[in-house]
Amino acid sequence: MTIADISQRKKFFAQNVYVPHVAVIEKIIDETPQVRTFHFNLKDEKLRQEFTFESGQFAQYSVFGVGEATFCISSSPTRRDHLEFAVNRVGKVTNALHRLGVGAEIGFRGPYGNSFPLDLLKGKNLVFVGGGIGLAPLRSLIWNVIDNRSQYENVDIIYGARTPGDLCFKYDLESWDKDSSVNMVTTIDRPFEGWTGKVGMVPNVLGEVAPSPQNSVAIVCGPPVMIRFTFPALAKLGFTPAQMITTLEKRMKCGIGKCGRCNIGPLFVCRDGPVFSYAEIQSFVSSEY
Ligand SMILES: Cc1cc2nc3c(=O)[nH]c(=O)nc-3n(C[C@H](O)[C@H](O)[C@H](O)COP(=O)(O)OP(=O)(O)OC[C@H]3O[C@@H](n4cnc5c(N)ncnc54)[C@H](O)[C@@H]3O)c2cc1C
Ligand code: FES
Incomplete structure (x- = not known):
């Protein structure tokens, strides 16, 4: 691979919004037999310092070689020592996450979506x-x-x-x-x-x-x-x-309003939500709620 190839590759990864950051699991708490909480931090020190989010936002988390799934950030932005997410074991990615131990690396991209007002x-x-x-x-x-x-x-x-x-x-x-x-x-x-x-x-x-x-x-x-x-x-x-x-929880893929997977009425839950008032929900999906 030439130096030009390497620099092209670096540019591609830097610009590609689907490339996750690497995060490291620091602690695991068994909440129930089905639910585990993961404490984690971004591996890159600079990113870790710069990272901000708001309550109500979510992210896309990946287990390398298995896939990606959506979870809210369950810790508070007022507590910056680490980030947390909680996983209910229901399928492929959630089971793979439950198999991971402390020190394992996962993919993380986000935060996405709006937040509690x-x-x-x-x-x-x-x-x-x-x-x-x-x-x-x-x-x-x-x-x-x-x-x-x-x-x-x-x-x-x-x-x-x-x-x-x-x-x-x-x-x-x-x-x-x-x-x-x-x-x-x-x-x-x-x-x-x-x-x-x-x-x-x-x-x-x-x-x-x-x-x-x-x-x-x-x-x-x-x-x-x-x-x-x-x-x-x-x-x-x-x-x-x-x-x-x-x-609202809708199955998501891109998480950033590009793929159309999470539409509900005229909105995308990932981009326009996931936080909505009941008045807003009634205005676009009165039959579902
Ligand atoms: C904004 C948002 C926040 C979320 N926050 C959390 C969270 O904090 N903790 C948590 O445990 N889960 C959360 N979820 C749900 C989580 O994303 C799914 O449970 C997860 O993607 C399942 O992945 P899997 O590969 O294990 O399941 P799969 O193997 O893909 O599917 C297993 C089963 O779960 C169903 N399923 C998968 N995703 C969803 C979904 N979004 N809604 C309803 N059914 C689904 C499938 O239809 C299938 O029956 C959230 C979802 C959204 C959209
Ligand atoms: S998940 Fe792709 S548009 Fe919402």
Whole structure:
């Protein structure tokens, strides 16, 4: 290979948006039998220092030789020691990620997408409603809010899973439970031996907690069925569609609005989302939600 070839190659990689950065896994936490959290850092020191993102954004992560998949960045931009993402094992790439150990190298390109609208949330009562691994994008914002606590009013967190063993980020739940500036309610779907906490589906428990819609915004992330029942539960409490925010998950390929894979109505979830208000969602996909 000539020097001209090498310089051409370098130029190609520098300009190609699909070429991922190399990142190194630094820690792995087993959240549930199906979900693992990975702490990682970009390998290149300069990139690591320069890298910024906002709560709600996602990235494309790759296992070399296997493929690429989409995950939100689940850590908060207010905590810069490392980045985190959480992976529910469902298929090819997610299983390959679960097979990796500390020190393994992965591909990372991003951050992509819009983010939770902090300007809109500041000065408001915040009601976080999460289910299962849906807490991954929420926890980025929750820690962001806690780290800037004086900029927000009341914080309610209602989080649930099917069983105690399905609760993700238990260390966060404990921490928020101890935080006197946060009202933390954790629930499981059905009674479970040894569980002394709340029992009931998330939308029902939301109805019991009954946060006021006055000067409030609800941020909802979880399985589609939970979201489908949570929006009406919020509406019953008096929240308008513009006061309800969620993140949409559509299968993605490019992540940057080029391939058309993630379209929903006239929008691309990767480019125009993944964060939308329920009012926005209703305007383009009323039949799906
Ligand atoms: C913006 C965004 C953020 C996401 N954040 C997270 C996250 O933080 N943690 C997490 O675990 N997952 C997240 N996902 C979902 C994740 O991208 C998929 O689970 C992953 O791509 C599956 O890859 P795989 O190769 O293991 O599965 P495959 O082998 O490709 O497929 C396995 C099964 O999963 C289904 N599937 C794959 N992708 C999706 C999808 N996007 N929606 C619904 N079904 C799908 C397939 O249809 C198939 O049935 C996110 C998706 C999006 C779009
Ligand atoms: S993933 Fe390609 S356009 Fe959204």
